[in-house]
Amino acid sequence: MNIVTVVGAGLAGSECAWQLAEQGFAVRLVEMRPARTTAAHQTGLFAELVCSNSLRSGDVANAVGTLKQELLACDSLIVRLAHQHRVPAGGAVAVDRLSFAQAVTHAICSHPRIEVVQEHLDAIPKARPCVLATGPLTSDALASDLSRVLGSDNLHYYDAIAPIVAADSIDWDIVFKQSRYDRSDRQSEEDAQAYVNCPLDRTQYETFVSALQQADRVRPHAFEQSQFFEGCLPIEEMAQRGPMTLAFGPMKPVGLMNPRTHERPYAVVQLRLENREKTAYNIVGFQTRLTRPEQNRVFRMIPGLENAEFLRWGAIHRNTFVDAPAVLDETLQLRALDGVFLAGQITGVEGYVESCACGLLCARLLVDRLNGRIPCLPPETTTMGGLLRYLSQSRKPFQPSNITWAHVPPLEGRFKKHEKKAALAARALRDIEVWRDAQR
Numbered sequence: 308m309n310i311v312t313v314v315g316a317g318l319a320g321s322e323c324a325w326q327l328a329e330q331g332f333a334v335r336l337v338e339m340r341p342a343r344t345t346a347a348h349q350t351g352l353f354a355e356l357v358c359s360n361s362l363r364s365g366d367v368a369n370a371v372g373t374l375k376q377e378l379l380a381c382d383s384l385i386v387r388l389a390h391q392h393r394v395p396a397g398g399a400v401a402v403d404r405l406s407f408a409q410a411v412t413h414a415i416c417s418h419p420r421i422e423v424v425q426e427h428l429d430a431i432p433k434a435r436p437c438v439l440a441t442g443p444l445t446s447d448a449l450a451s452d453l454s455r456v457l458g459s460d461n462l463h464y465y466d467a468i469a470p471i472v473a474a475d476s477i478d479w480d481i482v483f484k485q486s487r488y489d490r491s492d493r494q495s496e497e498d499a500q501a502y503v504n505c506p507l508d509r510t511q512y513e514t515f516v517s518a519l520q521q522a523d524r525v526r527p528h529a530f531e532q533s534q535f536f537e538g539c540l541p542i543e544e545m546a547q548r549g550p551m552t553l554a555f556g557p558m559k560p561v562g563l564m565n566p567r568t569h570e571r572p573y574a575v576v577q578l579r580l581e582n583r584e585k586t587a588y589n590i591v592g593f594q595t596r597l598t599r600p601e602q603n604r605v606f607r608m609i610p611g612l613e614n615a616e617f618l619r620w621g622a623i624h625r626n627t628f629v630d631a632p633a634v635l636d637e638t639l640q641l642r643a644l645d646g647v648f649l650a651g652q653i654t655g656v657e658g659y660v661e662s663c664a665c666g667l668l669c670a671r672l673l674v675d676r677l678n679g680r681i682p683c684l685p686p687e688t689t690t691m692g693g694l695l696r697y698l699s700q701s702r703k704p705f706q707p708s709n710i711t712w713a714h715v716p717p718l719e720g721r722f723k724k725h726e727k728k729a730a731l732a733a734r735a736l737r738d739i740e741v742w743r744d745a746q747r
């Protein structure tokens with residue numbers, strides 16, 4: 308019986324190991340934490356969410372909502388446990404990050420076919436098959452071994468993470484709780500309470516944007532100069548693009564009404580509940596590379612956060628990913644090394660759910676191989692199929708991507724605009740079940 312080595316017990320590696328084990332294969336899961344850690348992880352737990360606690364929309368009209376439903380249909384460990392450890396977040400699937408990661412760790416460590424090994428791998432393992440799921444913060448030694456094998460195709464660039472503030476340090480006489488487009492038929496009272504809004508008038512907004520534009524940033528190293536991922540731009544980068552960019556972006560007041568003034572604020576800074584205990588909130592969309600003293604100065608200009616206790620500061624981070632269309636085949640195997648597969652963000656998918664999906668796909672396609680079958684790819688009409696298609700067919704220069712409906716082929720036939728996404732979701736969910744059943 309083959310033993311599969313999986314390196315990295317993050318979102319992708321944990322899902323991948325679980326799927327392989329559930330299909331009857333023995334797995335050796337190698338994780339370097341906690342003995343050796345990364346710049347973002349804070350625990351030794353598996354599937355630690357390093358920034359936001361949100362797995363984004365739960366609505367199937369949204370591609371990532373459908374991706375989660377497809378994952379559930381395929382017995383995903385990560386998405387199942389995410390639902391079990393949900394905290395209120397309106398239409399989003401947000402989790403209590405600690406209890407979620409503890410549950411994943413427990414499930415993996417107690418699986419009879421998974422052996423967990425705590426070790427830092429400084430090179431691609433000799434044992435085959437193996438799956439590298441070492442994520443955006445792959446250790447330097449392993450990244451350079453990978454780059455030796457792949458040539459100079461390995462690419463590094465930097466994203467930024469948002470600060471977290473203590474609930475009891477917020478000025479509750481200024482802020483107000485409200486979810487955008489509050490609709491009692493769709494949201495429970497608890498959901499509406501999950502978002503806190505710091506209202507700004509025009510003068511406060513303009514002063515804040517000007518401070519952001521002028522604030523000191525952490526200077527990137529020469530090799531960090533490359534572009535940011537457009538879906539995760541630092542707040543100061545957005546401010547730099549124009550005085551109104553934030554008012555139409557993360558600070559948009561749309562769907563909100565200040566109950567004290569009965570008016571829509573000129574702009575808002577939104578805070579989202581971070582944990583079940585309701586002791587912490589993250590600042591939505593405020594990923595940043597400002598220096599800490601500047602974060603301390605500028606973010607206190609936000610009405611309601613003048614005396615905030617910052618439990619975590621924003622920071623910059625590395626993102627390691629390969630040029631997937633060039634180096635991976637359609638089953639996520641390295642073209643240059645038989646038996647070596649990649650999974651998760653290192654392939655160029657972006658985001659928690661996408662990384663988990665990539666781990667599940669890698670495992671399922673590997674199971675086909677190990678059972679002597681030709682790997683059966685999920686249909687392109689599914690969001691999982693769309694992710695794989697993006698990795699293998701994306702145009703140059705390759706850029707990491709979240710899942711969007713643009714990744715699946717358009718519908719045949721005519722649909723009214725508002726029916727389109729529901730029809731795409733229905734098609735995807737029907738087709739993923741066919742694929743799943745064909746694998747059994």
Ligand SMILES: Cc1cc2nc3c(=O)[nH]c(=O)nc-3n(C[C@H](O)[C@H](O)[C@H](O)COP(=O)(O)OP(=O)(O)OC[C@H]3O[C@@H](n4cnc5c(N)ncnc54)[C@H](O)[C@@H]3O)c2cc1C
Nearest residue numbers: 315317318319339358359428441442446651652658659662
């Ligand atoms: C700072 C930061 C903030 C982010 N914010 C968000 C966000 O808000 N929302 C979102 O959707 N995505 C976010 N991302 C992207 C997020 O990291 C990925 O979506 C997801 O965690 C990737 O899953 P993964 O399994 O590929 O990698 P990870 O979850 O990072 O798992 C990789 C694992 O491999 C281990 N490892 C690394 N190298 C070695 C080695 N040589 N030997 C052994 N083990 C090793 C690591 O310790 C880690 O446990 C962020 C990423 C970073 C770095």
